[in-house]
Amino acid sequence: MKIRAHTVSDGKAEGEAVVYNGPFSFLGDLDPATGKVPVPRHPLEGKSLANKVFVCTTGKGSSGGDFAAWAAKKNGNAPAAIICLESEPVLSGAVIVTGIPTVDRPERNIFELIKSGDYVKVDATEGIIEISTK
């Protein structure tokens, strides 16, 4: 299945989906040393986002999100691609600076169509999400 979306940061990537129906900050929600979510009581606590196609609602939190993303990317622990409902300046800046392919404003309800574990291809340059269910 293919879904059209809006380009935030160019590039192509694919991988296993990790879906979180909430906002995300690279500073605090992702440990750049491990690629895992370190937040106690977070639904994704202990799960790795490294090289995954990460699905969330939007960005949040500190303006330091971009330098945290830079560190995660350098360690090979950043997501391969990000899909979100609507991006915001700190998240967009972070993925553009680090070159993580990212799309937002998908034309269909991604939280119904993508489940954690699905294999997802993102062509952010063309604005196309392709889902193949396991």
Next chain:
Amino acid sequence: MLLTDEEKRMMDGEYGPGTKRAMELLVKYGDSFDAEKFAPISYGHISYDFCPEDFWNLMTERVGRTQHRVTTHPSYSPEIWKQWGLPLADNWAGEHERKLKRFLELGWLRTETCAEYLLGITPRKGDIVSMGGSCMQVANNSLFGARVDRMGILISLAAAVCGRTPLMGLLLPENRYASHLVELDGLDVTNWTLSHYHCLGYYIGDQIPGFKPVAVNGLPPNVPFDFARALVISMPTSGAVTLAHVVGTTPEAPTLEVALGEKKPEHVIRVGKQEMTKTWERLNVWDSDVVEHVAFGCPHATIDEIGRIANHIEGKKLKASMLIGASAPVEALARRQGWADIIEKAGGHFQPVCPSITNPFTRRDIAGEKQAKSAATNSARCAHYLSTVCGVKVFFGTEEECVKAAITGKWKGEVPK
């Protein structure tokens, strides 16, 4: 994006590789938000210490002195941390010094504070400022009516290099009206302290989705500056609020109707005693009552705060270590008043550092084995970061409770009824 001839020259590399890279980045960033063009900034604010060195070098390579003013966020002082005997201070020295040297070559100002308005660097209503640091973004937007968009630390460096920021978001007057309204419900603010305003702001930030502008209604007119600032700066800690109108106090909110742009709010959030109490309790994360450290100055302290602290601790000896985050000029004034000496004699310290995220006493990667394992503060923002970034136990209370804790080393704070 439509570029002017000057912007095209930047993009073509006429001003060197750093400016070219910065402009390319800003164009991608502006395009992703469908910005049509750039706006020149009246000044820019960056953080050289928070910026990774490789990114810093890429952006500043062969950049000349800029025409516009550029200022900087709270900074590190590895040399002083070393004098204090903090074992890992040396790890922070080399990169800090190299970036600082380049920063000064650019002619940029070493303000090193998250509260530049205390130094007289105050935007006028309508001035466009590009900046990193959510605390001063929301303060400049809300308290002075400057036009500041939400922006990350790295993008803010690109904007400072080029003197441009994409015309979008909160720079556009039509996006500045509040969509979310906060109504105070049965709260008597007569005896409220700074900490109450921190607590209220922290609750509100958590309730607002994304960075929607918010209006706070129901406070008395002309809320004192320090209280209004405590209220607005706490919001982007628990959330992402970047513009908060305090009705009857801030420049774009003479009345509720003006703050809302004569429209109905999308959502109304009510805050009463229960919300305040729960938030105050949530900010306290501790088990034993032993206080090893007390942090003031989040955001950086005003001269009045320093005067009050000095008055409380004159002639006393502190049991806990104490750090007051303050800019160098404010510290200099405190010294002329005799207050800095009183505080230092009691055992307190001043630093132009962020006393929350990079507090040298509570960061294990600076203090090593000497890391304080518990800290008290009167700032919700500070409590949040001491707990989540430094991983220490946190006491949140009033300035007076924190000063007492510094003297006795014990927490006797109480959640307000």
